[in-house]
Structures are given as C-alpha cells and as structure tokens.
Amino acid sequence: MSAGALDRRIAIRRAALTNTGLGTVTTWSEIATLWASRKDASDGEKAVAGTVQSTVVSRFVVRSSVMSRGIRPTDRLTEGGLTYEITGIKEVGRRDRLEITAEARLDHEDNNQDQGL
Template structure:
C-alpha cells in the first residue's frame, strides 16, 4: 500500500510528562498534552508477527504512522499516545523507508478494554 496523507484517518494525542516533587523525597509524573491531536494511521501487530519476534505477552502492540513534521520529530520514547481512550507507551520511533515524510511509532497498551 502506498502511504500518503489520505491514509492518516485516526486522531491521536501525544502526551509528555513532567516530574513534580511528591513531598516525600520522590517524584510524581504529571502527564499533559503535547500540542493538538494529530492525524495518524493505526495498524495493530498480528499475533503471528509478535510470536515470530519473541514478544508473546498480554500487551496490544500497535504501529502508528504520522507525518514527519518538526513537532512529530520531537516525540521521544518517553512520551505516550492516547487513542480512543487507551494509553500506549512508546517503544520505538523510526522513519518510514524511502520517504522522509512519515514516522512510524511502535507502541503498546497494557490495559485494553
């Protein structure tokens, strides 16, 4: 399938954490939205693909593709994605081969309804 902006048919929210002192010598994570929601393509990784990669666990692994804008390139694996009420932890980010126009974010969710 050819990847173009028309394939980006989902809206995701990137969130970034700041740490604030908890008053007991530790820190609490305080998550806040990083900019406005952005368009993305979503593809869940199949069970057979996960087994071949040796990652059989109770997580939903998903690949999101977004435009490679300046704000998109600022996303790190310490950020997270919220999509349709589900929180995804970012596992990796890479450029989609042969174009520099898109980024693929591999993420996983632990608690999926």
C-alpha cells in the first residue's frame, strides 16, 4: 500500500471505567492516531423514536504495527467528525495491513441543529 493511499487521519479511543462513589462513569481517551484509507461500504436510514437516523459503514485500512494490532472491537474510531463503533478487524495481504470495519450513526435532528437549520 502506497503512502498516498493513506489519506485519512484516524484516532482510536478506548473506554476506561471510573468508580465515582455514586456510580461508574465511562470516559474515552485517545490511545493511537494512525494514517488510514477509507472506503464507505453502505449507508442507510431508519426511523427510531420519532427521529430519522442515518448510518454509514466504512472500511478503514491501516498499516499493521504493534500499535494497530492492539486495536480491540470494543474501541471506537473517530474520523472526519464522526465517531465509529468498530464491528470487525481483519488482516489484509501478507499481514502488512489491517482492515477495520466500523459503523457511525448520525441523527438527522442533531445534524440539522449543528448546521443551524
């Protein structure tokens, strides 16, 4: 894979549980920033509780390294202002790349508010 194909900067975030005495709080912190390529696999919309939600499934390809091989399905990925839930990780080629399949959800109502609509 050429360096030019890795045209996206992604951040991998991992959850940490903290007991506050009143309950458990989940905080997400960045554990890695990697160069990746992105290809959208599918998108869709559905009505949920009176709102319309859009989803996009994307495949990100990164170079295989100690850092990228430490990514877990329970981690999250952020890119282009979206937060993705990781749904799969697999080796590509001769163990030199990893493909991360992830899904992002975007609520149309929130999107319209962000754009001042």
